[in-house]
Amino acid sequence: MFNAPHEFTSEIILKTKEFGADLVGVVNIEELKRSPSHSIFERLDTYTGVGSKGEGKPSLTWPKSASSIIIMALEHPEDNEPLDWWRVGFSGGTRGNRILMEIVENVAKWLKEEHSVGTCMLPYHIEHGGLFLKDAAVIAGLGIIGKSNLLVTPQLGPRVRLRALAADIELEPTSPIDFNPCRGCQSFCRKACPRNAFNEKLYLSEKYGIDKLPGRDGNYNRSLCNLQMEADIAKSKEVDGEEVGSSREVVRYCRKCEFACPVGIR
């Protein structure tokens, strides 16, 4: 039993890190529903490219019992690229995502057994009941949204992958951080983009009603970015030496904006 709510949050963070996560935070689900992605989602055109299930606009519903979100990040460093290879026929898609799923399962089991707290594992795809992971991470204080439109963390830069677990209990949330690494930066991420996806301001605050838009200023074109993802799929390769499920075919999605970012390089 814990004396104060923040002690329970600290214990959850510690435990989740023990299970293998690098960064962990907690968000109140009602606050998450007011995040920028939620605010503009209804006004955006339906996206059916890579990373969606191609099923049209989802309804954004989560389990009614969920009160808090435990959001976690796993480092995906440049010198361990296979962690991020999309493996066709491999449950979880990438090895990194598989590790995150295992961490989530362990935290869920621990919360149930040690604290009688119910949880719900949230899927990756928004269409299947997943949430906007970057928004959750920003609100929880894991980092900020950079000019790359990625979550940029002080410790690991943007080279992380995210996963979330919903808990049926109101936990003390962690707080956003005061961190602005993009101020004065020469926009290495934007210059590195092979499709020039950051060259044009597509999101206007007059249209979407907010100024916290993709890439800080609305300069992000997800269709161009998606074109690169599709080209990466077309270039997918067979890899040797490792059993990765029913197929050894891997897709190496573009990570140029991530790798160009100087933040968190060790």
Ligand code: B12
């Ligand atoms: C669909 C999807 C894609 C699509 C479309 C992306 C898009 N932005 O629309 C495509 C295939 C193009 C794509 C590309 C990539 N993706 Co992707 N993608 C997703 C997915 C499944 C959903 C994202 C989504 O629909 N967002 C909703 C749209 C409306 O918002 P948005 O463009 O992201 O912009 C919002 C934020 O910037 C936020 N925001 C802006 N300012 C602020 C300020 C505050 C305070 C807050 C709270 C929020 C906030 O509000 C914006 C909306 O206004 C997520 C996983 C998930 N469940 O969240 C992964 C995810 C976002 N992708 C990820 C990655 C790594 C990539 C790629 C590098 C490819 C790769 N190698 O994996 C590129 C990078 C693209 C880029 N520079 O943004 C990671 C990001 C990790 C990180 N460090 O941020 C995620 C979280 C998946 C993961 N496994 O962890 N992706």
